[in-house]
Amino acid sequence: MLKLRCPNCGFVSDETELVNGGEAHLKRFGPGSADEDFEAYLFMRKNPMGVHFERWLHSYGCGKWFHAARCTITQEVFGTYSAQVSRPPSELIAEISEKRPGWSYRDWSGED
């Protein structure tokens, strides 16, 4: 059972106190968007073996959402960070690159 530190309240919480919100940093496609974009937004999800970025809700805690980066193989947690960003902090990306040379996830360059 995972334990994650909620960056909002600072408490380390058991997985049973958290709700997993699936893949992080999805871009919402609304009215006027192309079918492919909308389909990808609704249904297409990464399921990587290795580095993964997820949304978590500190449900039985402060009630706030946050992001976590973890390895789906070893369950190593690289870090947790604010839900109010559309890409992981660059320090975290650098740290992961150090621990998992050659990893890839998504091209963040287009996002703010």
Place this chain on the structure above:
Amino acid sequence: MSRRLSDGGRLIDRNKPIRFTFDGKRLSGFQGDTLASALLANGETVVGRSFKFHRPRGIVASGPEEPNALVGLGQGPRREPNQVATMSELFDGLVAESQNRWPSLKFDAGALSDRFSRFLPAGFYYKTFISPRIAWRVLFEPAIRRMAGLGKPPELPDPDQYEHFHAHVDILVVGGGIAGLAAARLAAASGARVLVLEQKPVWGGRSAADGVTIGGAPATEWVRSTVNELEASGAALRLRTTALGAYSHGYVLACERLADHKPGESGARQRLWRIRASKVIVAAGAIERPLVCPGNDLPGVMLASAVRDYLSEFGVSAGDRIAIVANNDDAYRTGLALADSGVDVPAILDTRPSAAGELQALAREKGIRVLESSGVAEILGARRVRGIAVCPIDGRGAKSERISCDAVALSGGWSPAVHLWSHAGGKLLWDERSVLFRPDTNRPPPGDDGKAMAYSAGAANGVLLCRDIASDAEKAATAALQDLGIEPARMECPRVESGVGGEAATESAWLVPGSMTRADRSRAWLDFQNDVKVSDIDLAALEGYESVEHAKRYTTLGMATDQGKLSNVNGLAVLAADLGAEIPEVGTTTFRPPYVPVAMGAIAGEAAGELFKPVRKTPMHDWHERNGANWEPVGDWRRPYCYLRAGEGVKDAVNREVLRTRRGAGLLDASTLGKLLVAGPDAGRFMDMLYTSVMSSLPVGRCKYGLMCNENGFLMDDGVVARIDDTTFLCHTTTGGADRIHAWMEEWLQTEWWDWRAHVYNLTEQYAQIGVAGPSARSLLEKLGGMDLSAESFPFMHWRDGNIGKFKVRAYRISFSGELSFELAVRAGDGLELWTALIEAGEEFGAVAYGTECLHVMRAEKGFIMIGDETDGTVTPRDLGLNWAISKTKGDFIGKRALERPYLTRSDRWRLVGLELPRFKSKDALEDGIYLFEKGAVNAHGHTKMIGRVTSTYYSPTLERPIALALVESGPERLGEIVCVNSKDRGKDIAAKIVKPVFLDEEGRRQNA
């Protein structure tokens, strides 16, 4: 025959006899016995029947790995199946029953299947699936279900209490043997918070039975002083506590047996420990493997270490003449201990070519015959061991000699208990020299920081010689402490000795004899509990089940309580040989928790009975209870379905409530409806995204019915929104949706539009809310005095703050019944008082309290949809004729893009209509959910073509006939058509006319009054 010796037995108190029964037979043992040792002391050699062939089986082991001695323990509500006799402590009045036999343990009709065992090979039941299809259902399944399975589950509620205990420690040590205690001692002395778990009722592991000395004194002395030292240092130590599983990030579950050995005592019976450890030291010891030889499942065949345990700990000899067969030196200790106790050991058969070490010399000194390069061609006997036939280890089992004996001690080497290590993701290494899988310390279970989470120590680490155990444990503890950033204390390592200078290496002997004949392969057992023989693995390999995981499932090897304890390594060695592969290439099956079976009660803990799911109660709950409420669960709430009066049935009560409300007035406890406040400068913008209609333009003081879709465009909740002020909206949600919609709003605000200045409060429990509906609703409220309720100053779909009588209320003129209706919200604390005031005021108007079913009937008569009835997660607002509530002007709202998808705009989707039905004789409705079809129309497969389904159906007392709402293909375009409803209740097809989904007051004159 097995028996109690006249002396010996470290753990028993011969001055305290204990009476118990086994299959009704009165037996006695001593304080300190396990059920297994007491059964052996009484000469009970057959204790169960095997799973598949119903062969008689005896006790094999002395620990949790015992495969055969599973019994039903206790009586009445406390009877529990599949209790392991070797782990069950004896207590006065214990009642045990053997399992999986009929009519009796001695004569079991199921044993016939043993005769036909060649027709029941590995995977036979999969083959019975193949053809003919009917055979499985009528022939095989009933027979297999009758024959298989172990104990019967208890039928009465469990009277015992269980509890959960959360513990957070720096270092958890699993195992209270020398390794565990040595590791704990160092960790505690270094200042770490330590918890030590031992599954047995005594500390010290195997050290006493193995005759180990520490610092020149018997190990028990060191064990005692170390336990005292640990307790004094503040470490937590728990006996009778088995670690069940190790999970990610140092989470370990363990079960403590608090009162299994003293049933009926106050307090919890078992305690589930939920441990979060920064580091785990696995010092769980090792489990001996049996040898695989023909007849090795006969009662009287035991593990050599178990024979030694029963002798040393309980003063019980497994037989009068015990032969030993082994591939290692350790088993000689059993021979020596038996000889010292005066038990006849006719021979030790050593499968190794040379047996000339110190232990062998000691055995020979005691006059024990030692035969080198020898194995057993067969263990002789029918219901129990009568002797062994000796053969050379190489070859096909040519019998050279017959030795008579009544028990056989087997040792095929040791397997470290790697279960916990593996559960948490640690990898294993095949150690050819010691013939075992041991933890690969370079690939430990990782923790959340990516570093090792667990360390392995002692026998569990593959370190089998006692002189190395303490230093190995301290090495593990040192590594754990250093990784935690704790400086390890300097301590002198205890000097552990076994009494002999050295031991020769174990040599593998996977099959005895080495070239086993085909006939012998089907009499040599790998897994006693699941009746898996060498021939079964052969067949699995032959049929292509080459992966060890497939072979396991095909043959059931290592399933049930075994979980790789006794059978795993022998089984995969056979598989490897069959495939011409090396053992490490074949690998092990995945070890899965729990290590030993755990009672459902322990998993539930305190969350049983009333605490299983606490009930939410409105402020008026007790009034409802006193006034005949027939409760219905709605979310976590209980709501009155109806209020039963003396002599009244449920249907009568519902009809009365509907008619009295429609003719006079009715009161509804609507407190459970969700009340979410959305506030802030951007609240309007946010509301426009949440709801399909425009909410931002709603004037203050007004109400509006709104729909919420998910991003898929499907309707997820509905309710009335009230504009409180410029920046504040109050959203009513469904009862079951309140928490979900609150979370939904939070999610969008926190994760998508986090820069919008809006926030949400869940006020659901802050207010009690009472619906007052019916033509007399206004008069009823005016009787209490207060605010102006006239239609002119307080029209439909408005809200006002004011007073009703002495109560400060917020009144909403909204209606879910189609009647003139006011909903009054008051502080929750005033709810009951207002409710009773309204009930009293209502008497002269014939007002009634009404429940949820009356509410449903009235809303269906009006054609109002209900989330969860008309919707099921695949229904759009358009399907329900709610286009009017979808904004055409808004640029965006949640679900807007999805509603543009072609599939959701097709006109032939199933859409909402009403059904006009014939009057049934009784005041009945149709069945919910039944399908509609056109007579004679078929689909592409030639089946009757379904064109819709009934979503709501009630008897309408107002109209005196049944009504129904349905979703029908192109429904609104088919008004007036006749379709069929297949009613099972009535056993026939019923003709239904498609009509508009409004049965009463289509113009809304009543609600606007």
